[in-house]
Amino acid sequence: MSAEEDAQIQTTSVTSPSLVHACDRCHRRKIRCDKTIPCAGCRSIGVDCVRSRRPRMQDRKRVLISAQYERKIDQLTEELNRVSKIVEALHEGSSASSRQTCITTPSHGHEGIASAVTADSIFCKQSLSGALTSEPAVAGPSYMVDNDVAIEGKSSLAATSAFGVDFIQNIAKSSHCIGGRSEVQELLKNLRNTVASFKSRRSEQKTLFPLTPSLPSGGRQKLAMPPIQVAFTTISNAQDESDFTYLCLSSLLSPRNLSDLCMKVYCSSQHSDIEFFIINAALYFLTVDPRIFQNDTEGHSQFEIQQQMYRANMENMLARLPLYLDESYEMVLALVLGVFYALDSSRTHLAWTLITAAHQCSYSLGYHTHPDNSNEPLNSRSQTGLLFWTVYYLEKTLCLRIGRSSTITDSDITISRPKRPPESNSYHLDYINLQLKLASLAARIYELLFSAGASRISRNERTQRALELYHELHGYCEKVDEIIQLWKQSTANYAINDQLQIITSSDKVFRLSLKTLISQAISTPEESTSCFSEECISSARDALDCHQKSVADFSDKGLLFVSSYINWTILFTPFTAFIVVFCHVIESGDVEDLRRIRTFADSIQEAAQYCKAILKHKRLFSAFVDVAVHYTKLKSSPGSHQGKFMYHRVEEGWQQSIPDEQTQGASQTNNQPQEAVEMIPSSLSSIEPLAQGQSIQGLGWNQQDLWGGNWFSINQQIMELMEQDAFSF
Known part of the structure; x- marks a missing residue:
């Protein structure tokens, strides 16, 4: 320059x-x-003053975003319209399916089913195509369930309740002096409605996980949890008292412990969803025991808040499980803990879904096998084996509860069951081994006595199967009582002995329930005037008495503890003893048995406030008790002595009209007593072909439905006929 x-x-x-x-x-x-x-x-x-050329800053312009807002609002409106159309289509499809089912007649059953399936298929294709072509919604997914009747097998409580309704209806219809009264009609109507509501999976559409909140923007790290001091206090108290639940969790989490996992979840962001679920489940089950906070007033006051947090976090994680699960030990453990949570809240169908997923994961990981050349440490193999046997026990026992066949094949299992080492005091391993045998027996009870295949065998073969299972169960009862006594003598820990008392009471009620269920499949003698054998009635009485004693023993531990006991003892198993005693009260008018069923219904009333499922069962049992009380009063009134006699004569005619598979023929169906035909009331004229000796199979009934202990006479056609005008009494 x-x-x-x-x-x-x-x-x-x-x-x-x-x-x-x-x-x-x-x-x-x-x-x-x-x-x-x-x-x-x-x-x-003293430096050079240098000036470089810099571009001039452009003038800022105001951007109008009202057009963008309008486009966003239009998109939201379109998405809401799509959702509204899908909901309307679902409602119309459900109504059409219900109408199609109602107009289907027995004579055209296959055509009706085919039409319904076709209509449902077209509807599903339209709904799915609309849903798949739509843009993803802004809100999170809603986990809804169908408002249909839950399909359960003949060993379930829903099936036995339906039998109780059929039983009292048949008796009421056989007597004009009792069945014709308006109060009886009203009672039976209420009972039918209660049983229908009990069999329904949902009375109204609700989310499958009601406590699932919307996931915060920060993910699971932003989900609310109790303070870390409360969590460590819970673990420390359980560890100091050698809590049974804590010992079980520690054996499954080894070599890690709950404190390390709790520290990782609270103080690190590197934990996984599975670890987050496991620690919430562990803390939840540790706080279920009221002894944890017996000396901590502040902890006890925050008890319900903590429980709600743990449950909400667990449901949040369960609701977001993918269809294809990561196969790992932690995943199987999380699913097992989810099963325990579902059973504790009486969601048996959710428990079945989770336990089948846990079985598939453990099967893929090879936990059911014992490899010959394995470099895995012995303690690790025993840990995976213990987890697999936990899955085995839950799956086999749930088979009988909901009436489904087991998905676990025993022939594929090569891993050995837990065994007590010689000269060792580890009697809990012997007890676990016996519990696994009991679970296997429970699955075989359904398969051999109450499955669809079992309904097609002769009654003699079915009775023989039941007798073999009954003797096997009797041998198990003798062994388990001896093992529990040795277990009690080998431990001096007060907390363990307290848990053993709970285990003993629950296990005894469970065994008596199985005895009752097996005895129902045993045919009664021809000269008997009762639906059930003496062994069946005796086992049912013992089950009710044992339950009542257990509730009295646990009353000092709090209603929450009693609620958990009822979930695991009465709701987890098919407790059919109540229906057996109810039917016996209707037959005989036994005042002591009437007191038993009334006391049983009252025993679960107070615990119903902690669980909606218990409240649902309480309403069912109370409806049966009301019917039994009113019927007993009417039966003892003057002029009603013929009702019972006429009923048994009608039952006798039904039994003799059933063709036996060994002597089936037209000559056998024409030999029924004429007296039974003459004494059938006119209100039963709609089944006149049955009284004239025609084949009972024409009505869709089979031999096992009416004769197999007269227990599972559960048929939709019976209910439809009884709701017709010709069957009004």
Whole structure:
């Protein structure tokens, strides 16, 4: 640059400093520049004052975003319209399916089913196609369940309750003096409605996980949990008292412990969803025991809040389980804990879904096998084996509860069951081994006596199967009582003995329930006037008495503890003893048995406030008790002595009209007593072909439905006929 140009720039800078930018040094250091050449800052430190050309900042313009808002609102409106159409289509499809089912007649059963399936298939395709082509909704997914009747097998309580309804209806219809009264009609109507509500999976559409909140923007790390001091206090108290639940969790979590896992979840963001679920489940089950906070007033006051947090977190994780699970030990353990939570809240169908998923994961991981050349440590193999046998026990026992065949094949299992080492006091291993045998027996009870295949065998073969299972169960009862006594003698821990008392009481009620269920499949003698054998009635009475004693023993531990006991003892197993004693009360009018069923219904009333499923069962049992009380009063009134006699004569005619598979033929069906035909009331004229000796199979009934202990006479056609005008009494 020439001297003249430099002088010109300097003159201009001095006279008009606003036309010159700040030097590079002042601009970089963010200090004020006097914009002279050189500037004062550069002159003071003796450096060159350099100015680089910088682009001029563009003028800012105001952006109008109202158009963007309008487009966003239009998109939301379109998405809401799609959702509304899908909901309307679902409602219309459900109504159409219900109408199609109602107009289906027995004579055209296959055509009706085919039409219903076709209509449902078309509806599903339309709904799914609309849903798949729609854009993803802004809100999270809703986990809804169908408002249909839950399908359960003949060993379930729903099936036995339906039999109780059929039983009392048949008796009421056989007597004009009792069945014709308006109060009896009203009682039977209420009972039918109660049983229908009990069999329904949901009385209204609700989410499958009612405590699942919307996941915060920060993910599971933002889900609410109790303070870390409360969590560690819970674990510490359980560890100090050698809590039974804590010992079981520790054996499954080894070599890690609950404290380490709790520290990782609370203090680190590197934990997984499975670890988050496991620690919430562990803390939940540890706080279920009221002894944990017996000396901690502040902890006890926060008990319900903690329980709600743990349950909400567990349901949040369960609701977001993917269809394809990561096969790992932690996943199987989380699913097992989810099964325990589902059973504790009386969600048996959710428990079945989780336990089948746990079985598939453990099967894929090879936990059911014992490899010959394995480099895995012995304690690790025993740990995976213990987890597999836990899955085995839960799955086999649930088979009988909901009436489904087992998905576990015993022939594929090569791993050995837990055994007590010689000269060892580990009697709990012997007890676990016996419990696994009992679970296997429970699954075989359903398969051999109450499955669809068992309903097609002759009654003699079915009775033989029941007798073999009964003797096997009797041998188990003798062994388990001996093992429990040895277990009690080998431990001096008060907490363990307290848990053993609970285990003993629950196990005894469970065994008596199985005895009752097996005895129902044993045919009664022809000269008997009762639906059930003496062994069946005796086992049912013992089960009710044992339950009542257990509730009295646990009353000092609190209603929450009693609620958990009822979930695991009465709701976890098919407790059919109540229905057996109810039917015996209707038959004989036994006052003591009436007291038993009334006391049983009252025993679960107070615990119903902690569980909706218990409340649902309480309403069912109370409805049966009301019917039994009113019927007993009417039966003892003057002029009602013929009702029982006429009923048994009708039953006798039904039994003799059933063709036996060994002597089946037309000649056998024509030999029924004429007296039974003459004494059938006119209100039963709609089944006149049955009274004339025609084949009972024409009505869709089979031999096992009416004769197999007269227990599972559960048929939709019977209920439909009884709701017709011709069957009004």
